[in-house]
Amino acid sequence: MAYFPNIEKIKYEGPKTDNPFAFRHYNPDEVILGKTMKEHLRFSVAYWHTMTQDGSDPFGLPTNQRNWFGATPMETARNRVDAFFEILEKLGAEYFCFHDIDVAPAGDSLEEFFANLDEITDLIKAKMDETGIKLLWNTANMFSHPRFVNGAASSNNAEVYAYAAAQVKKGLDISKKLGGKNYVFWGGREGYESLLNTDMGFEQDNIARFFKMAIAYAEKIGHKPQFLLEPKPKEPMKHQYDFDAATAMAFILKYGLEGDFKLNLEANHATLAGHTFEHELNVARCYDALGSIDANQGDVLLGWDTDEFPTNIYDTTLAMYEILENGGIAPGGINFDAKVRRTSFEQDDLFLAHIAGMDTFARGLKAAAKIKEDRFLADIREKRYASYTEGIGKKIVDNQEDFESLTAYALDHDDIKIVSNHLELVKSELNDYLV
Numbered sequence: 001m002a003y004f005p006n007i008e009k010i011k012y013e014g015p016k017t018d019n020p021f022a023f024r025h026y027n028p029d030e031v032i033l034g035k036t037m038k039e040h041l042r043f044s045v046a047y048w049h050t051m052t053q054d055g056s057d058p059f060g061l062p063t064n065q066r067n068w069f070g071a072t073p074m075e076t077a078r079n080r081v082d083a084f085f086e087i088l089e090k091l092g093a094e095y096f097c098f099h100d101i102d103v104a105p106a107g108d109s110l111e112e113f114f115a116n117l118d119e120i121t122d123l124i125k126a127k128m129d130e131t132g133i134k135l136l137w138n139t140a141n142m143f144s145h146p147r148f149v150n151g152a153a154s155s156n157n158a159e160v161y162a163y164a165a166a167q168v169k170k171g172l173d174i175s176k177k178l179g180g181k182n183y184v185f186w187g188g189r190e191g192y193e194s195l196l197n198t199d200m201g202f203e204q205d206n207i208a209r210f211f212k213m214a215i216a217y218a219e220k221i222g223h224k225p226q227f228l229l230e231p232k233p234k235e236p237m238k239h240q241y242d243f244d245a246a247t248a249m250a251f252i253l254k255y256g257l258e259g260d261f262k263l264n265l266e267a268n269h270a271t272l273a274g275h276t277f278e279h280e281l282n283v284a285r286c287y288d289a290l291g292s293i294d295a296n297q298g299d300v301l302l303g304w305d306t307d308e309f310p311t312n313i314y315d316t317t318l319a320m321y322e323i324l325e326n327g328g329i330a331p332g333g334i335n336f337d338a339k340v341r342r343t344s345f346e347q348d349d350l351f352l353a354h355i356a357g358m359d360t361f362a363r364g365l366k367a368a369a370k371i372k373e374d375r376f377l378a379d380i381r382e383k384r385y386a387s388y389t390e391g392i393g394k395k396i397v398d399n400q401e402d403f404e405s406l407t408a409y410a411l412d413h414d415d416i417k418i419v420s421n422h423l424e425l426v427k428s429e430l431n432d433y434l435v
Ligand code: XLS
Pocket: 099, 139, 184, 186, 230, 232, 266, 294, 305, 337
């Protein structure tokens, strides 16, 4: 059965088309800077927002109209696999991501949950083999169930810690079965409500122990996906341990995890932390740790994690510029960790929303490629740091100076000329790349 009988495979029809079920900018086989758009963008669809999100909010009941509900939770889960792969194929998205609980019902025991996961991931594997669609990453939901009220690997309760370990072990087994490229750890409830009852150092040591056990298990089963840590500053906990890219890197480096971990960076988490998305991507690049991205956007007027589909070309251009400067995002990808608005409740809105996100990233890619080709930002930056390419600046960079020699130099050169950045001009010229 087709779950979207009225929707054909989405094709590129160019900016002039009036067909809403067509790409206006994403042309998968178009070559940009030597690679196809498909290779640059590595689009992924998120199981949770697309298949299980129901449109409810703290004030209202579900609004989403969906046609895949069956008589039992397992029947629904099986239907979802078919519907999901129909979406992936029709969109031409080559990757997907899921939490364990998104794909299979929890059942009445951990054993039953695992059995459900085995059955459903067999179906997923068959679909992957049939279509060539690949698993960008999977992860474990260790935050929704009440047992995780105080976190998972940071929980004060060792039984919860053990339960979480069992879930991640299963997640890695599934990653091996499905050939997962990455495996994500988002902190969920790893953080705290109040320092009054929290031993932060102990909790972080425990999380590091947990990660080391995960690495050891992956090595043991001979399947090591790229591990990714996903920062977020708040929600659900008041204070999340992996606040932002820099905080997550401090954790990774403190515990010597840099050989196994990179970052999965989400746009909305960046803005919640008070950063731009490009700031977070740039921080990750400074540590050679840009792993993958969760593509979405927040609302500037709202201080929470709205996970909207990305439609802001300014943001996607600057994000794609960072990705191009990184030499690409593989083995990571661009995962739409984004949900349709509560008011976009028709099932076909799932297509319209993904098309909007894919077109917005395609526009970002095209603009960023032009910026790179023209050396627009590269020249501005090169010129701005030119004083380090000769004379005293070059000697500083070559580590040939010390405080005494610099003081001697400064005493002779204290009539310093400062130069304007002309930032308004830069921003105005940047606009020419966007529209
Ligand atoms: C929640 C996170 C989550 C992770 C995966 O805010 O974005 O969805 O990406 O657990």
